[in-house]
Amino acid sequence: MSDKNSEEENEETQTKRERLLDLIKKIAIKKPVKIIKVPEGLRGFGQVTALQSICIGCHKCEEVCKLGAPLIENKFDLPSLFEDSTKDVKAENRRLLIDFIKKIAVKKPVEAIPLPSPLRGFGSLCVAIKKCITCGDCEETCPEKVIEIKPIFDLSLIFQE
């Protein structure tokens, strides 16, 4: 398939998807709080999740996505670092830094902190749920195996975008 055809197909899928999600927003009686399991066989829905402590902020996921869904935000997601285990952090320096932050923290942080710009090797992946069709390209491309696409859908997120 030519690049032009695949671009058109992506745009069409995207428009259908945005319309569907806008419709869900309109008909919702109240903002949903539950995370739902995506029914088996329903393509294009799911959630890109990331182990933030391993993300090296290389931006490859942003570059590969044809729909512009991922964004590496210039922040250090401290609450996630406290939830994730550091056992999968390959870079020793990084693992030691995270473990050190955990040790010296008086209490668990509740929000992400902005990073001095630009700080190589750090960043937080944020994926626009309205745009992402869970094609898996970012998951395949991520050199650190940070990304996992899970068969869940947090409807509350479409009310934040």
Ligand code: SF4
């Ligand atoms: S999620 Fe993966 S591909 Fe994206 S910036 Fe982080 S390490 Fe790079």
Ligand code: SF4
């Ligand atoms: S799964 Fe596909 S559409 Fe979603 S963020 Fe990754 S590359 Fe983009």
